Amino acid sequence: MPHEPGLLAVFADPADAARAVRAARQLGHKGVRAAMPAPFPELLESMDLPRSRIGAITFAGAVFGAAAGLALTVGTSLRMPLMVGGKPIVSLPAFLVIIFELTVLFGALANFIGMLVGAVLGRRRSWMPRDPRFTRDRIGVFLPGAGPALLAMLQQSGAEEVRHVA
Amino acid sequence: MTPPASSVALQMSRIEDTVHATQGKPGRGFALLLAIAAVCIGIGAYSWSLIIRFGMQYTGLNRPVGWGIPITDFVFWVGIAHSGTLISAILFLFRARFRTAVYRAAEAMTVFGVMTAGLFPVIHLGRPWYAFWILPYPNQRTLQINYRSPLVWDAFAISTYFAVSLMFLLAGLMPDAAALRDRSTGLRRRFYALFALGWRGTAEEWRHHGRAYLFFAAFATPLVISVHSVVSWDFAVSIVPGWHSTLFPPYFVAGAILSGVAMVITLLLPIRRALKLTELITMQHLEMLSRLVLLTSLIVTFSYATEFVLAIRGGPSPERDTLHYRAIGAFAPFFWLMVTCNCVLPLLLFLKRVRGSQLGLLVVCLFVNLGMWFERFNIVVSSLEHNRIPFDWASYHPRPTEFGITLGSFGWFFFWFLLFLRFLPAVSIAELKEETAGGHGEVKHAA
Incomplete structure (x- = not known):
């Protein structure tokens, strides 16, 4: 995981952190990173992150599940065409239950895997210093490669602590 | 209203401390409960072993009553498993904020409820080593399972429900396990790290x-409705009087939610006191849940009434005979117990005094649990005892083995649930922390 130098500010309040992020962005600093114990909407919005594309992976998983359900039910019924209870060999209304369940199963599996992969890739792409307080009660805002102008801004923004990360 | 700046961090650490305190060394009470659960599992396992070794004569099942207490238990536990998904997924989509404090325990209950329910079709087989026949697998004779059978639908529905509920639970646990990991050491730290899956709380992860959580909720909502509908089709797709009804899917779903939410309240009432979570799981949360009990009880009452009216009107019919048999036959006391527990007693929840009282809630919910078990017993047994022609009439006398297995199922459920309470957070730390800064909100993203 690439280690980057920059400025790390620790906040006690998500509103202060959001203000600092907005100020940093106004001062032209792109790539602001943050860590927090809960998904504070105000802070996440201030970072203006793109919407997660996990939906595409989930959708692909669901489509695969539906196709798998259709192939399994229709394919195996045609492979062994045994008439049961006078019903057609391919009884789609009955097969829909299996198709639905496999759609949900594979969609949810893809969703879970997509979330984990997205989280790992996101952590790698946007490195930030690790601090146990960020999963407890503090919010960390990291400005990679930030200079003195941003140091002053962070110190005035209500941060409890501002430090250089070498 | 957003609280003052300094208090947000303070509240967050207080929430975490409260939940962390539940993970401390358990007392003697916990060990005793765990031991009781283990003994019950032992009784259940011994009872099952009798069936495996000596055959189905150790149950009261006969022809035509081929489904008895094991299938009653199966439907009961699937029903118990329904509240978790309702509380986590459906109330999440409706943005019902009272779910925050209670959904984790309900989700865990779902997973353990399905784990318990899944045992019963296998137990009921008598020869459990043939259980894999329900699954599609390649074989030399190209024999395939019958996808037109509701029992096959059930196998797919229940296993999907288990997988999705487990993933939903694990996804919600990740941030909380990370919070506990970061304040633990040694083996405990490694244990939490296993559930945290590398979580660090970065904005990228939350994004x-x-x-993903929203999609889980979107998947789980139709799934929860489909699963109990499929369970109801086990009955409704047959032509047995008392089973063959289009009313069954909504009736079963409402019944499942009624029994599930009643079980959540039954469990949360002692848990919040034992784990000192009364500040986080308040009586207001339980009161909101009790309104769900009341609502679903009214839906169940309406379903019973519809079923009775449809059976009575239109002259003599096997359906009407079955209703008479249920109301005045061998198991009539159980029928009226079911009506009393599921339709009459929950009406007490209209009274705020009862909704706001721990004892009142506990008593009503315990009776609802009892009533819902007997509802399933009535559906399963009395219909089979009194089929269309007198030639097909028979009596079912449950044997101690079946009661032993039922007791074992409660032991099995509570064993896992107690371990969960001991080792993992019973309330969602991250969502409660989110509320400290002004509550939940939809994050608006760029493009």
């Missing part, structure tokens, strides 16, 4: 987590 994907929030979206």
Whole structure:
């Protein structure tokens, strides 16, 4: 995981952190990173992150599940065409239950895997210093490669602590 | 209203401390409960072993009553498993904020409820080593399972429900396990790290987590309705009087939610006191849940009434005979117990005094649990005892083995649930922390 130098500010309040992020962005600093114990909407919005594309992976998983359900039910019924209870060999209304369940199963599996992969890739792409307080009660805002102008801004923004990360 | 700046961090650490305190060394009470659960599992396992060794004569099942207490238990536990998904997924989509404090325990209950329910079709087989026949697998004779059978639908529905509920639970646990990991050491730290899956709380992680959680809820909502509908089709697709009804899917779903939410309240009432979570799981949360009990009880009452009226009107019919048999036959006391527990007693929840009282809630919910078990017993047994022609009439006398297995199922459920309470957070730390800064909100993203 690439280690980057920059400025790390620790906040006690998500509103202060959001203000600092907005100020940093106004001062032209792109790539602001943050860590927090809960998904504070105000802070996440201030970072203006793109919407997660996990939906595409989930959708692909669901489509695969539906196709798998259709192939399994229709394919195996045609492979062994045994008439049961006078019903057609391919009884789609009955097969829909299996198709639905496999759609949900594979969609949810893809969703879970997509979330984990997205989280790992996101952590790698946007490195930030690790601090146990960020999963407890503090919010960390990291400005990679930030200079003195941003140091002053962070110190005035209500941060409890501002430090250089070498 | 957003609280003052300094208090947000203070509240967050207080929430975490409260939940962390539940993970401390358990007392003697916990060990005793765990031991009781283990003994019950032992009784259940011994009872099952009798069936495996000596055959189905150790049950009261006969022809035509081929489904008895094991299938009653199966439907009961699937029903118990329904409240978790309702509380986590459906109330999440409706943005019902009272779910925050209670959904984790309900989700865990779902997973352990399905784990318990899944045992019963296998137990009921008598020869459990043939259980894999329900699954599609390649074989020399190209024999395939019958996808037109509701029992096959059931196998797919229940296993999907288990997988999705487990993933939903694990996804919600990740941030909380990370919080506990970061304040633990040694083996405990490694244990929490296993559930945290590398979580560090970065904005990138939350971005994907929030979206994935929404999709989980979107998947789980139709799934929860489909699963109990499929269970109801086990009955409704047959032509047995008392089973063959289009009313069954909504009736079963409402009944499942009624029994599930009643079980959540039954469990949360002692848990919040034992784990000192009264500040986080308040009586207001339980009161909101009790309104769900009341609502679903009214839906169940309406379903019973519809079923009775449809059976009575239109002259003599096997359906009407079955209703008479249920109301005045061998198991009539159980029928009226079911009506009393599921339709009459929950009406007490209209009274705020009862909704706001721990004892009142506990008593009503315990009776609802009892009533819902007997509802399933009535559906399963009395219909089979009194089929269309007198030639097909028979009596079912449950044997101690079946009661032993039922007791074992309660032991099995509570064993896992107690371990969960001991080792993992019973309330969602991250969502409670989110509320400290002004509550939940939809994150608006760029493009």
